[in-house]
Amino acid sequence: MSFSVCFVCTGNICRSPMAESVFRARVEEAGLGGLVEVDSAGTGGWHEGDGADPRTVTVLRANGYESGHVARQFRVSWFAGLDLVIALDQGHLRELRRLAPTDADAAKVRLLRSYDPAAGAELDAPDPYYGGMDGFEECLEMVEAASEGLLAAVRKVVEEQAA
Template identity: 65%
Template sequence: MHEYSVCFVCTGNICRSPMAEAVFRARIAEAGLDGQVVTSSAGTGGWHAGDPADPRTAALLEETGYELDHVARQFVRDGFAGHDLVVALDEGHARELRALAPTPGDEAKIRLLRGYDPTAAEDDGFGFDVPDPYYGGPEGFEECLRLVEAAVPGLIAEVAATLEQRAGDRGDGGAGDSGGSGAGTAAHGGGRRDNSTGRPLAGEHSTGEHP
């Protein structure tokens, strides 16, 4: 039985969030956590519901060794109940998700993916967004994949710490540094970030590539 569920959310669930889902699933397997963690993706809108991933996303993932079997769907209000974390690909998605969240506890599950990237900063050209590659060429999809791959390890670190904490609470393992899904902070690159916004906490300074 899976103990932890992560859902990635973008606009139409055909480009960015399926890419994040595929990368996260591969890295979770590499970390030996695939028996404990389940991942999915969805869109804030339902325009592409029932469609496969964008062919450019599918081709790039295949080319880079990631597996994807995907049918687009829309994230709905009731969806919060089935997930420990709901990870937005940009700040617009995070705002929509916060407006949709039925309870404060559900709102606390929302994260920005690039909040887990220690090199992400307001002045790196992207802010804390993974830009939508839909209207551009192949280079936009490649950039999207690069940003996703840079952020996923930090997300996995938080998930692993939460699983360790839960095991410790049950008395069948050690305790990690992070609590449940609503903890909202993680340490990356020497500074702690609020992962619901991606920004360093007050008084904290990242030592990543971009100060």
């Protein structure tokens, strides 16, 4: 039985594919690759079928992450197969919880930066799309910081399931 995580941002070309790549690398490094599935999507379908934003790809590659990606829109039917739906900002959190068919599904939706104790009250990962490369680099730093706490939480659940 695998544990399934889906990262969700607006168009699935900047933040969520970045989070997907980083978290997948953390999962593999932790030896959990066969136990944890990692994916991403957007709340909207504007970029379905497109690759990740070239700036996302550049930042990921420069930091040693894989960057193959095809954008897609989150589907309500996916809730049934997901253990965690990780929103990148408050707007995504509200939208996903509104879409959730049950209270249990709504409870699966969490903010990525809530897994970073250093984030404090600022839990949104700002959208870098309309800015320069520095916004993408800052986003990667936020994603990496939160991925450590998320990995610890996921590892705990996976180990409990295996026991």
